[in-house]
Amino acid sequence: MIDLRSDTVTKPTSSMLEAMMAAKVGDDVFEEDPSVIELEQKTAVLFGKEAGLFCPSGTMTNQIAIKALTKPQEEIICDKTSHVYLYEGGGLAFNSGLSTWLLEGNRGRLTANQVEEAIRPDNVHYPRTSVVSLENTHNRGGGSIYSLADIESIREVCNRYGLFLHLDGARIFNALVESDYTAQEIGSNFDTVSICMSKGLGAPVGSVLVGSGKLIREAKRIRKVLGGGMRQAGYLAKACTYALDHHVDRLKDDHQRAKVLAKMLSELSFVDSVVPVETNIVVSKIIDDVPLEKLLKSLDHSGIKAVAFGKQSMRMVTHLDFDDTMLDQVGVALKRIDSELK
Numbered sequence: 001m002i003d004l005r006s007d008t009v010t011k012p013t014s015s016m017l018e019a020m021m022a023a024k025v026g027d028d029v030f031e032e033d034p035s036v037i038e039l040e041q042k043t044a045v046l047f048g049k050e051a052g053l054f055c056p057s058g059t060m061t062n063q064i065a066i067k068a069l070t071k072p073q074e075e076i077i078c079d080k081t082s083h084v085y086l087y088e089g090g091g092l093a094f095n096s097g098l099s100t101w102l103l104e105g106n107r108g109r110l111t112a113n114q115v116e117e118a119i120r121p122d123n124v125h126y127p128r129t130s131v132v133s134l135e136n137t138h139n140r141g142g143g144s145i146y147s148l149a150d151i152e153s154i155r156e157v158c159n160r161y162g163l164f165l166h167l168d169g170a171r172i173f174n175a176l177v178e179s180d181y182t183a184q185e186i187g188s189n190f191d192t193v194s195i196c197m198s199k200g201l202g203a204p205v206g207s208v209l210v211g212s213g214k215l216i217r218e219a220k221r222i223r224k225v226l227g228g229g230m231r232q233a234g235y236l237a238k239a240c241t242y243a244l245d246h247h248v249d250r251l252k253d254d255h256q257r258a259k260v261l262a263k264m265l266s267e268l269s270f271v272d273s274v275v276p277v278e279t280n281i282v283v284s285k286i287i288d289d290v291p292l293e294k295l296l297k298s299l300d301h302s303g304i305k306a307v308a309f310g311k312q313s314m315r316m317v318t319h320l321d322f323d324d325t326m327l328d329q330v331g332v333a334l335k336r337i338d339s340e341l342k
């Protein structure tokens with residue numbers, strides 16, 4: 001089975017498992033797990049932040065960050081297809097009591113002008129705008145990357161209006177390996193950054209939230225009330241540390257394979273168009289004559305899994321467990337399906 005549904009489907013490599021088995025652990029709720037502390041500090045230093053917090057999921061790091069930065073009745077600004085809004089079960093309202101101002105970004109990316117226009121005037125009728133959330137790379141945008149200039153302009157607007165800026169950096173390393181900015185430059189522009197270790201980096205579980213020492217202390221209280229305090233979590237944290245040490249540079253291979261995959265798709269008659277590939281996400285629009293469900297079934301029969309991504313759109317994501325041999329196999333299968341559908 002070649003699973004291209006998501007970059008979350010990877011299994012730990014044998015070297016990663018060895019590192020996990022050898023992890024020194026303790027009770028992390030007592031702040032006594034050396035491997036968790038190591039991961040939190042390492043990630044914080046990487047992004048130039050004071051502290052980090054290890055959590056079971058990226059949804060939890062996003063939701064905790066936003067709760068730590070806001071009060072109920074306030075408003076968050078984000079793209080209408082952002083993960084924090086679309087894919088976190090209504091958590092902005094449920095966890096933080098926020099109202100949400102949705103913008104339509106360019107493949108999910110907002111501009112400083114859009115953000116500035118969405119900020120509420122000081123008037124009791126309105127909620128108070130308090131935080132802006134960006135996503136880099138942007139999942140629904142097909143793995144699109146923000147430019148540093150755009151991030152800096154948005155930061156400048158946030159400074160001018162006294163707003164916090166959060167980054168959903170589930171795939172921030174995919175952006176970092178393709179762009180000319182550093183993790184430190186990302187860290188310096190955001191109050192909080194959520195980083196997933198179980199996407200392209202290939203760890204089995206875990207995300208880290210980084211921010212100031214004060215914010216992370218508050219975040220730890222929120223993690224506790226959500227039930228996210230874990231005990232001997234060092235085994236998991238060690239997998240994440242291993243991933244940071246060994247799986248960042250190789251993301252370029254995933255991006256290269258995604259580009260080849262996009263080219264293969266663009267040459268098929270059942271594909272209407274392919275969203276230009278920037279990182280590891282390939283979104284293709286399927287012609288109306290071929291129902292998406294039928295195509296996904298044909299792929300499945302050929303041992304290939306992909307997912308629906310809105311109406312007549314299909315998403316494929318490259319990752320650590322997808323190699324060149326599998327890429328060739330997908331190419332052959334796609335061509336066969338193409339001729340069968342004609």
Ligand SMILES: *Cc1c(COP(=O)(O)O)cnc(C)c1O
Nearest residue numbers: 057058059060083135139168170
């Ligand atoms: C996967 C993902 C998350 C976090 O998802 P979890 O499954 O909760 O770890 C957050 N933001 C984006 C953009 C994602 O793709």
